[in-house]
Amino acid sequence: MSAPSPALAMTRTLVGAGVVCGFLIVVAYELTAPIIQENRIEARQAAVFEVLPGAVATATFQLQADGSLQAVPDETTAGDLVFAGYDAQGGLVGAALEAQGMGYQDTIRLIYGYSFDKDAIIGIKVLESRETPGLGTRVETDPVYQANFDALDVSLDAAGQALANPIEAVGAGKKQHPWQVDCITGATISSKAIANMLGTSAAKWMPAIAARPEALARPEGAHVQ
């Protein structure tokens, strides 16, 4: 190598490499960003449709510090979000909410659908979990367990500030009330964890949305399937 000054050569190399790399990365980012965004929204929408049967369009709202709900662009990822689902006529089917909590092995993240008509949780979908396959993952497949969420009561108490009956996990086959969750024998931790995270999330969200479906009225440009 016949570099006249090592410092100059070093700087030249690093700056040169930096420029090229920066360029490459920015190009890749610019090219893929819209596709990735689209993928994300689609994935979320698919989940919302799954927990809110009958919905064909969604919109994203954000819970503000003053307790009001405000429509935000679908790309938004941060903040307390609620996804409203609408039927073909534009009527509100329900609200979908994300909840997460510690499962057996790691954090479980799920989305659940709330129906204003039934005043109950009407479906859940696990988005992310590292539960034991065949054991903890039965929360996603077990029909008896899933039936818990056909109509899980989350009605508010008289004051409207808390759930009338907190969601409660009970042993397999012991469910007596609509706010109770029947656990799965052999996957008790995971099934309990889900009941708990639903309970926590519902206790926080229901006072904010249950009484006012009008706040989630379909805004312009809601995403349609």
Added chain:
Amino acid sequence: MSSSSPPTTTDEFIKGLWRENPVFVQVLGMCPTLAVTNSAVNAVAMGLATTFVLVMSNLAISAIRRFVPKQVRIVTYILLIATFVTVVDYAIAAISLPLHKALGAFISLIVVNCIILGRAEAFAGKNPILPSLADGLGMGIGFTGALLTLGVVREVLGMGTLFGVALFPAAFQPWVIMVLPAGGFFTLSAWMLVFNALRRRQRALSEPA
């Protein structure tokens, strides 16, 4: 192996597949080897992503090898590798979000996969473009192949499927451990044994007693 004649480009390609297989012989890149092989699809995707980075970084490094002062050699290499990894990361997210999620942080972690920096240092930094390409491709495919051997075993036993297609009747009892971390260790350990035994037999055959 004929050590008398200089290695050809084909030799450079072939060696990564078997004789210098990055996983079974050099025991490099163990983290992704174990982490993302719980299904064959993940294994292949990871292997291809790594191959892409390997080939690209080998090419780039081989191309600029004469202009890089040795004080900043490693830094430049890492910079290049990180760039290609970022590109791959975005590409996978654009192709399939679930796949991106399944591979998780391990796509980004290709940066610190010793195979890549290792090949850059040991080969691409000293050789012309064509052999470097062959080397990167060979190592990459060798790596992908190794990942696939693990992925196939783990998916078939652990879930009864291969590339997501059910292989057995519904009564099949999956071996859950195979898709758990421990299963990764055990499967790789078993493959190492098989590979050692094969290599030993090969050596025994090539050196008549």
Added chain:
Amino acid sequence: MSASSHKTFRHGVHPPEQKDDTKDLPIRQFPFAPSLAVPLSQHIGKPARPVVREGQEVRRGQLIAEPDGVMSVAMHAPASGTVKRIGLLPGGSGMVPGIWIAPFPGSTQEVTEGTPVHPDTASPQEILQAIQRAGVVGLGGAAFPTHVKLTVPAGKVIDTVIINGVECEPYLTTDHRVMLEQDADIFHGIRYLLRLTGAPRCIIGVESNKPDAVAHLQARVPAGLPVTVEMVPVKYPQGAEKMLITALLGREVPSGGLPSDVGVVVVNVATTAEIGRLLPHGGGIQERVITIGGPGVKKKGNYRIPIGTPLRFLLETVGVEDDLTTVFLGGPMMGRAATSLDLSITKGTSGVIAFTKRQTGKEAQAREYPCIRCGECVEACPIFLNPSQLGLLARVGRYEEMASDFHLLDCFECGSCSFVCPAHIPLVHRFRVAKAAVRKERAAAASKQAAQKEVERVKAEHT
């Protein structure tokens, strides 16, 4: 167990004692063999220098070889007779220099005597010389020159002389008999030892399986002699110097050190008796007491036997069982298996024990298992080594590590670990091999270093 027998050391083992056959048999004189083979190196150190010629006639007790330096002792004729040959004869580990003597048949075998030494008037130096001249070595089996052991290093004060009457090896009853029959010699020997070391007191330690010896000695302690007799519980290897010191005084001899470092000198009871017997007349050792026993011999007993008696003659004399398989010199725990019947009795031979198929047959079948880390050896080792770990390291030849990390060189090969090992691993044997390898390696390294230094010194001088 008697009330005074609570003192002992930690760990150790309990091999079957097997002393009943011979402990009540008084010491008898063993006949002279037609030819006696006297090795010149019956002690640790340099072989003695012969002072007789081939064909020369010698009288029993006459000096036939003189000490060659400090680590060496004199040798005396075990019988009156003719020096047949001076040359190599079979020893424990290969051929060793020695002298053949053919005793005169029917001779009276009177003992020649030399210069007497009086215990109360002689100087310590004179006593030491007399002991060396008498050819006294540790008769317990170690055969270490006694005068060397009794030389108190400058700056050390000895406060206790311990007489070792423990005799913890199975089968052996020689010390037991000596204590019962030679009490006067023992106490006389103690006088010399106390004079020599300047110690104010002496303890005779005896295991509790010899209560008669304890009672016998206790009743006969001469007035004014500061001697106590203490009983210690039966446990192997209590007869080892370090163990006995710990048992009686609760002191630990530092690793790599000597008993004198803790103010003690330990002398075997038979050695003491020999000193007490020989020094007043200036004689030398021509015979010793041994136990001939074990299931393989017929006329078991305790015998006073001329040094140099060939093993074959000995066994022919007492008679052996037809299915005899192994003969060992010393006790079964630390004694060495005889490689040939041409070996002869030396000063260090405390017994000749013979086993038949019955004992060794089982042994041969007992195959070696891998170490199962049961820890029995750790519980047995009297110096608290970890024989299991040492054994595993020895198996893969990591000798230096054994020495540097696991105190290999502290092992004195008592055999407790091998005795208890349920996997039948020859631990002691492996340790011996390892120790030899380490010593060789270290010697080589040291000489290399010395050579290096020399080279550097020469270099430095030249520049």
Added chain:
Amino acid sequence: MTPEPHWQILLNSALVNNFVLAWFLGICPFLGVSNKVGTASRMGAAVTFVMLVTALATWGINMLLDTVGAPYLRLIAFIAVIASTVQLVEMFIKKTSPALFKALGIFLPLITTNCAILGLALLQTNKGYDLGRAIIFALGSGLGFTLALVLMAGVRERLELADMPDLVKGTAASLAVAGILSVAFMGFAGLGS
């Protein structure tokens, strides 16, 4: 939602989701530097320290990149930060404790390519930890890494004396031990839920 309590993060990262035995991060040093307990524990300490520093630095970088709006530079920035952190630590140790520097030898520079460190930075970003949680997470992960490494080293030291079939010696045996350790660590699953 309520953020995880600190003790839960610590338990999780050290035991339940052990970096090595559950996440497969840092396998190379785990296999490479676990043949002696002494080196293993030193390596563990060094990694834990670098993890703490990295957690701090990458947390800051992440904030910066988010404000600037250049998330695509994250990976490059992280790896640059880690490389220079390791360099700094190396220089610092060389100055203050040459003995430790010598003992760590080539392991120090190797930490740069240790995926446990970069993995920590990425996971911490994914989980959106605040500074306190990030540090606890780094501490737990480092302890977990050290624990796995040291346990492994203890077993391997013993295996060195074992009469293993030749075929098994080396990586295959280490991986089998790692698998068994991983199974044993499954007992911790659910702790802190």
Added chain:
Amino acid sequence: MSGLDKTLLVSSSPHVRKGRAVDRIMFEVMLALLPAVAWSLWSFGLGALFTLLTAIAASVLAEHLACRMVGRPSTVRDGSAMLTGLLFGLTLPPGLALWMVVVGAFIAIFLGKALFGGLGYNPFNPALVGRAVMQATFPVAMTTWVASTAPERFTRLPSTTLAWPLTQPVVDVVSGPTPLSAWKFSHQATDAADLFMGSTMGSAGETSALLILLGGVYLVGRKVMGWRIPVTILATVAVVSGALWLWDPTTYASPWFHLFSGGLMLGAVFMATDMVGSPMTHTGVVLYGILIGVLVVVIRTWAGMPEGVMYAILLGNALAPHLDRLIQPRVYGTTRKGKAP
């Protein structure tokens, strides 16, 4: 004089041995397990019989094959494989599909033992390696417990037992929770006397604390086994769980419950005491016992699994080399640091 005319046998000292060899130790341990085995057969009938026999046979076969594969003489006769098989079988739910029993026994022998060079070199208890891997492999089957003393137990096998290889067993027998899972998931305590006597559900060999203790007492009496490990484990469990229980008896199970339920007795008496995987020195063994005891209570109380004994012991095994390393006996004539004083 024929006795002197042949070549002498030459051996290295010492020339006498204490006697009890390794195979004998294995035999004694199996003997000590007999009462627990008998109880298991009585309460679970054919299911337990088939499970135990299959486990033993498969282990012995695996040991033989493992030796043959590496060209070593078969070590089947030392009895260790048989013992491993028996212990492994005793930790299984009676009625487990036999093909799974075979898989587990092969895992126990190959992965737990043969891989590392066979008897004496296994860092972990082979039976527990088999058990733990099986738990992770077939979690459902391994936690399906048949009722004890079912009336038809001597006349028919549980349908699960004969499931075709590689297929899922179909459960048709009365199954239910073990005392531990009943406590963990439904907060139901089981009567201490039932636990002690063993009339509960559970693994083939773990139900009767009394009979296992009896075996342990026999082994300690015969000096095959030290008392320190089981005693420290049990004492630690009693103390830690007792403290929790006193603090809040409604949340935490009583020490009696902890002591006599699940695999604690079997683990403490027969598994943790496996010489190969436990430390050697007295101090080391006590620390090992305390560690296992604490882990048992911690896992049972706060972790996901109802039972933590096997994990606790495996972790104890992993720590044993360190305990051995840290607690070397102080060599005679040296100070703690290894130098002469």
